[in-house]
Every structure is written in structure tokens, then in C-alpha cells.
Amino acid sequence: MGIAEQITSQAGRTGLAGLLADPGSAVVGLDFDGTLAPIVADPAQARAHPGVVPALTALAPLVGSVVIVTGRPAATAAAHGGFAATPGLEHLTVLGHYGAERWDARTGAVTAAPPPPGVAAVRAELPLLLDDLEAPAGIFVEDKERALAVHTRRTDDPDGTLARLRAPLTELAGRHGLVVEPGRMVLELRPPGVDKGVALRKFLAERDAGPVLFAGDDLGDLAAYEEVSQRRKHGHPGLLVCSGPVTGEAPVRELADRADLVVAGPAGVVDLLNELASRLRA
Numbered sequence: 491m492g493i494a495e496q497i498t499s500q501a502g503r504t505g506l507a508g509l510l511a512d513p514g515s516a517v518v519g520l521d522f523d524g525t526l527a528p529i530v531a532d533p534a535q536a537r538a539h540p541g542v543v544p545a546l547t548a549l550a551p552l553v554g555s556v557v558i559v560t561g562r563p564a565a566t567a568a569a570h571g572g573f574a575a576t577p578g579l580e581h582l583t584v585l586g587h588y589g590a591e592r593w594d595a596r597t598g599a600v601t602a603a604p605p606p607p608g609v610a611a612v613r614a615e616l617p618l619l620l621d622d623l624e625a626p627a628g629i630f631v632e633d634k635e636r637a638l639a640v641h642t643r644r645t646d647d648p649d650g651t652l653a654r655l656r657a658p659l660t661e662l663a664g665r666h667g668l669v670v671e672p673g674r675m676v677l678e679l680r681p682p683g684v685d686k687g688v689a690l691r692k693f694l695a696e697r698d699a700g701p702v703l704f705a706g707d708d709l710g711d712l713a714a715y716e717e718v719s720q721r722r723k724h725g726h727p728g729l730l731v732c733s734g735p736v737t738g739e740a741p742v743r744e745l746a747d748r749a750d751l752v753v754a755g756p757a758g759v760v761d762l763l764n765e766l767a768s769r770l771r772a
């Protein structure tokens with residue numbers, strides 16, 4: 491079954507038709523972890539699905555822009571994606587840290603404002619707090635320089651631990667001017683003021699974009715979904731894609747319920763990108 495037959499909403503069918511009719515002004519926005527990179531237990535080991543670079547290389551010259559919008563540092567996503575110095579991806583942009591950082595393939599450089607001081611304060615206090623809370627074995631803190639992500643995936647009870655840590659981590663973040671961004675078995679303490687919706691909106695304005703496809707898998711992608719939904723109300727076609735879990739985890743319902751199309755993880759996203767490329771070539 492092709493993409494069109496799997497889309498479950500009229501707005502999504504209009505989004506696909508718009509993209510196919512006007513690819514030159516279209517933007518394809520993609521989340522990284524869970525969408526382009528299969529979910530793994532150790533964030534440092536996450537890599538883009540092997541089909542991603544070939545699919546993006548095929549699609550990128552046929553659409554206006556391709557942009558990765560991620561909670562990762564922009565350079566990490568570029569490195570783990572295999573996007574740097576890759577022929578065919580010279581115009582790729584990665585918006586990292588929910589838009590606080592930007593990496594452009596053309597220069598290979600990252601631009602960002604310095605992180606607010608609250609990040610250093612949270613970095614200093616977090617280990618003691620986790621000790622006080624008797625955080626279980628397997629808790630892992632990913633220090634992303636401008637944010638700290640507390641992962642529970644490797645504990646015996648990932649969901650229960652996440653629920654138990656949420657209030658104290660929110661209190662710690664709030665005391666230092668940060669917010670908690672919840673995700674798949676992770677609570678991220680990060681600066682406020684930017685999210686994937688704001689990041690996508692700015693990028694779309696910069697490119698004077700027409701139709702937009704956005705694919706994501708987690709709660710952090712909801713803001714980008716909302717941006718595409720708002721644009722649809724103003725007549726801009728949009729297609730919302732959910733990369734569903736393939737690891738036995740439950741899907742992120744809030745996202746799957748709003749999506750026009752649910753595909754089977756990064757492999758399904760690769761198939762979608764390839765099908766788009768072949769339909770645009772035809």
C-alpha cells in the first residue's frame with residue numbers, strides 16, 4: 491500500500507497533494523531519535539537508520555528544504571546521522587536543542603547563544619538530588635552542555651521511576667529557571683523559550699515555505715505538529731507523520747492520535763522518504 495492509501499485524514503491527503511504539486515517550496519522536517527534513528531538503550535550509540543542518508547540524498551534535491559529538528563545538540567545529530575560532508579546533503583540544516591542551536595551542512599558550523607547559568611547550577615545539584623531520591627541503578631544522566639537529560643530506560647522500572655522523579659526534577663529545574671521536557675523514558679532539564687514549534691516556524695518563514703511535512707515520534711514533537719496544524723488553518727498544506735515504536739513500547743498516544751500517517755519506526759520513515767522521492771521524480 492502506498493502513502494496516499496495509508497493517510498487517515500483529509501487534511502493529510504491535502505498535505506500530500508500540496509507537497510507533490512509544489513515540491514520546490516516544500517519543507518520536509520524530521521525529528522532525529524525514534525524517527526531517523528532507532529531507539530537504543532544508550533543515547534551515545536544511537537545512529538541514523540542505514541537507509542536515511544540515501545533517502546535524504548534522493549529527496550533533498552527534489553524539495554525546497556530538508557531540516558532536522560531535534561532535542562539533541564545540533565552537531566551530535568549531524569554526526570550520529572552521518573550528515574556532515576555528505577554529497578547531496580549540502581543544503582541540510584539541523585536545528586538542535588529544540589532550536590537553540592543551528593548546524594548548516596554548507597559550513598559545518600554550529601551557531602548558538604551561550605547556555606543560561608541555570609544549566610551549570612542544575613549540573614552541580616543533580617547528582618546529590620538523585621542520591622537523596624535513591625534513584626535506582628540504571629539511571630543515566632546525559633549531559634548535553636545546554637541541557638541535562640535524566641534517562642530511566644535502563645532501570646528495572648522505567649515508567650515508574652520517571653513518574654517518581656518528575657516532581658523533584660521539575661522543582662530543581664524551576665528553581666534555576668529551566669523547564670522539564672518529558673520524552674520517551676527521559677526527563678530533560680533545559681532552558682525555556684524555544685521549542686520545536688518555534689524553531690520550525692522561524693525556519694519556514696526564512697524559506698518562505700509552502701507545503702510542510704513533519705515527522706516525529708515523541709512529546710517534544712507536538713509543538714511542531716501544532717505549528718503545521720496552525721498553518722493548515724491558513725491554507726498551507728501540511729502532512730503530520732508519526733514514527734511509531736518498533737521496540738514493543740506503547741506508541742506516544744498524543745502524537746499518534748494527531749498524526750495523518752503512522753509508519754513503523756525509522757525504517758517506515760525511510761520508506762516514506764523514498765516513496766516521496768520516486769513520486770516526485772516521476
Ligand SMILES: O=P(O)(O)OC[C@H]1O[C@H](O[C@H]2O[C@H](CO)[C@@H](O)[C@H](O)[C@H]2O)[C@H](O)[C@@H](O)[C@@H]1O
Nearest residue numbers: 522523529530531533536560561639643674676
Ligand atoms: O528530538 P529528538 O531527536 O527525538 O531527541 C529527543 C531525545 O532523544 C534521545 O533520547 C531518546 O533516544 C535515546 C536513544 O535511542 C533513548 O535511549 C531514550 O530513551 C530516548 O528518550 C536523547 O538521548 C535525548 O537527549 C533527546 O532529548
